[in-house]
Every structure is written in C-alpha cells, then in structure tokens.
Amino acid sequence: MYPGEFLSSRVKNKQLKPVTLFIGAETYWKQIIIERLKKAFLEESSAQMNFISFDAKSNTVSEVLEEANAFGFFQSKKIILFNSIDELDSEEMKPILSYIESPNTESYLILNAVKPDNRLALLKNKDIKEETVEFEIRSEKDIKDFIDFKLIQLGNLKLDKKLESYLLSVFSSDLGLLAQNLDKIAAYNNFTSPLRLSENDMEHLITSPEQESNSFKFIDAITSRDFGKAFTLYKNLSGENNNVHGLIGLLRWNFQSILKASFLLKNNVSKEEICSQCKIPPFKRNFFFKTLETLKDKELQNIYTLIANCDYSLKSSNISPEHFFESLIFNICKKS
Structure with a gap:
C-alpha cells in the first residue's frame, strides 16, 4: 500500500499489525510516518523509552527480536524500528519469518528496507504482503498525494492550480525539499487559501532540487x-x-x-x-x-x-x- 493509505487505514484508525514492512528510498515520507506512529500508538509519558531503533549493519537479529518479545516500560506498547534489513541474508532472515508467525502483540516491529531484491521470502509471506508500505515515487500522482497530505498538515489549505502544476513539474523527487517549499509558500500567503505565487515569485521563492x-x-x-x-x-x-x-x-x-x-x-x-x-x-x-x-x-x-x-x-x-x-x-x- 502507499503511505497515504497506510496513514488513513492503519494509523488514523489505530489498527497497526504487530509487524509492518517499509520498502523504498523515500526517507522523508518514512520519517513522517514513524513520527505519526509514535504519536498514535505510544503513551506520551513513556514514548521516548518505548521507541527503539536498530540497524542490521550494527545490530543482530537476535537483539532485535529479544526487544520485540519484551514488554515496554510501564506495561505500555512499544515500537521497534529495524533499519537496513536488505543487508540480511536468507539465513539471518529465518528468525524474523518465525517471529512473524507468532509475534508479540504488545510490540510493533517495523522492518525498514530500501531495496526489495533480497527479501523474496519475506515478501511472499501473506501477513507481511498485506502490511507492506511502498515508499517510492513512481508517478506524478505520488507527488500530488504528498502535496495534499502536506496541505492538510498546514491547516487544510488549497493550492492554486497553476502553482500546483509548477510544483509537479519541478519536483520529481526529494519530498523533504518540496515540504520546505510548501511551508515557505504557505507563510508567504499568510496561510490563506488558495496558495498563489506570481511567475516571478515562483522563480525566486521556490528552491528546486537542482538549485540545491x-x-x-x-x-x-x-x-x-x-x-x-x-x-x-x-x-x-x-x-x-x-x-x-x-x-x-x-x-x-x-x-x-x-x-x-x-x-x-x-x-x-x-x-x-x-x-x-x-x-x-x-x-x-x-x-x-x-x-x-x-x-x-x-x-x-x-x-x-x-x-x-x-x-x-x-x-x-x-x-x-x-x-x-x-x-x-x-x-x-x-x-x-
């Protein structure tokens, strides 16, 4: 599923499964989703202690699963983020596949990867297949979905069609920079819909990936x-x-x-x-x-x-x- 769908169907409704797979190179979207997950599923008083991040380059699978099987602080639920799982070989992946069959329902394990090539066994797992979030920009629609999401964050603002077309023509990647520009445009318009810019302002106010x-x-x-x-x-x-x-x-x-x-x-x-x-x-x-x-x-x-x-x-x-x-x-x- 796409990030926007994941936000509305899983995060907003608080229906997150014990194991979720993140795939793709779009890190900005991932950061947003992780922050929303922490806000939605962790108690504010213990959020810092109940969010644990691991990386396959420096941590073992057994360390991660030991944490996933343990209870959170103050008997609260916790989120375990396991980055770089595309670094694992098929043998190292086996304990994770076993864990998926019988996960700790008091933990949320997020498996995070950039490339899907080395995880065919994981992707074939029915439970994981349904809980896979794809963080890739494949089309203009993906950019538009992100713009819509960001405009809601900014106060349900609307974007002038001409300005939207301009942004879609400039940003084929780098959602972080696009988000910064939308913040800038909203402030320039005093957070009043529809957000507009003259052609001259478009050139001088908007920072494109190439200009960076x-x-x-x-x-x-x-x-x-x-x-x-x-x-x-x-x-x-x-x-x-x-x-x-x-x-x-x-x-x-x-x-x-x-x-x-x-x-x-x-x-x-x-x-x-x-x-x-x-x-x-x-x-x-x-x-x-x-x-x-x-x-x-x-x-x-x-x-x-x-x-x-x-x-x-x-x-x-x-x-x-x-x-x-x-x-x-x-x-x-x-x-x-």
Whole structure:
C-alpha cells in the first residue's frame, strides 16, 4: 500500500499489525510516518523509552527480536524500528519469518528496507504482503498525494492550480525539499487559501532540487562567468568526489542547449517551444534567456570550443585532469 493509505487505514484508525514492512528510498515520507506512529500508538509519558531503533549493519537479529518479545516500560506498547534489513541474508532472515508467525502483540516491529531484491521470502509471506508500505515515487500522482497530505498538515489549505502544476513539474523527487517549499509558500500567503505565487515569485521563492545541487550552482556560476564563485564551487565539488569528466559533460550539455536556443530564437521559434526542445525547467527560464541576451554568438562558440578542447585533453593526456579543468574555468570566465 502507499503511505497515504497506510496513514488513513492503519494509523488514523489505530489498527497497526504487530509487524509492518517499509520498502523504498523515500526517507522523508518514512520519517513522517514513524513520527505519526509514535504519536498514535505510544503513551506520551513513556514514548521516548518505548521507541527503539536498530540497524542490521550494527545490530543482530537476535537483539532485535529479544526487544520485540519484551514488554515496554510501564506495561505500555512499544515500537521497534529495524533499519537496513536488505543487508540480511536468507539465513539471518529465518528468525524474523518465525517471529512473524507468532509475534508479540504488545510490540510493533517495523522492518525498514530500501531495496526489495533480497527479501523474496519475506515478501511472499501473506501477513507481511498485506502490511507492506511502498515508499517510492513512481508517478506524478505520488507527488500530488504528498502535496495534499502536506496541505492538510498546514491547516487544510488549497493550492492554486497553476502553482500546483509548477510544483509537479519541478519536483520529481526529494519530498523533504518540496515540504520546505510548501511551508515557505504557505507563510508567504499568510496561510490563506488558495496558495498563489506570481511567475516571478515562483522563480525566486521556490528552491528546486537542482538549485540545491552544487553542480548546478557551479554551472550557473560558469554561465554567468563569475570566476570566484565558479572556482569555489568547483573546489567544493572536488571535495564531494565529483568526477571532472562528469562536470565537463554538464558544461557541454549546458552550452549546447544555449547554442541551440540561440539558433532557434533567430528563427523566430517561441520561447515556450525553445524551453520544450532544450528541456529548460521553469525555474531556469529567466536566467537562461538573460544569458542568451548577454553572450554573443562568437563568445558562445569560443566557450564551446574551449570545452571541447578540454574534453579532448582530458582523454588524451597523462597530465592531471584538474589542471586542465581549472584552466578551463579561468578561460571561460575571462571576458574578452
């Protein structure tokens, strides 16, 4: 089942089974659900003592099951969260399968995993199959469901259709960042429905996943020819073990898009069509067209040639790739 369904059918109605399986990489949803579980099923006075978290990377299955079979503090129910169960092999999984057959009804055991591949025996178990919550974003509907859930949290607010479409086009992942933006939008609208933003506000107020990424900030700094900012961001990216070849690929894609857009603009193609063909997201459009106005065709060609030459040098020379790339940053940002 999906998280929203789990909240309404199990948490809200307080009908949680002794063992539940969480699957998927969407951690923000999981955190929300776990907090709701604690609030719904644990006594406030003993909640801290009756919520225990384990991890398969550092704890044994026997430790977890010993805790699951014991009573909670003050004879209250308790929640045991067992993370990283995808790290367990089939032998280590057997005691868990046995526990599922005869669980302690005074405990709630949450088995948490990212990948389902290694747990076929667990997934075939009828009881667990019915209590599996999938934390994956598979479609736009999953994002919309999360937005609806968040709007209820914010006071049953409604979202303007245009703003909703914009958010759905920008956020295909990272629900945590989407939630932060919805908090920001609600505050900006004084928590009054429907929540609205002008196009200009959308661009400047909403922080997209790409804008959070240092690699995209680096591309923007290079495009703006801001050497100081570009070099600092490059050093940060190097510290994050980013590959120089990957950054070259991003630069090539960026300036290819700008060159293509420049050609289309000269042939009277509409900005909307240019954005579609060049795959320019809504929050980058103003910056993108401002760049087109700033950089002349000759400059664009020169920059693209510099990138191509650097790419060739990286592949054909034994000299440190960082040397070539740092020179490239300087040469692109150097204004003639």
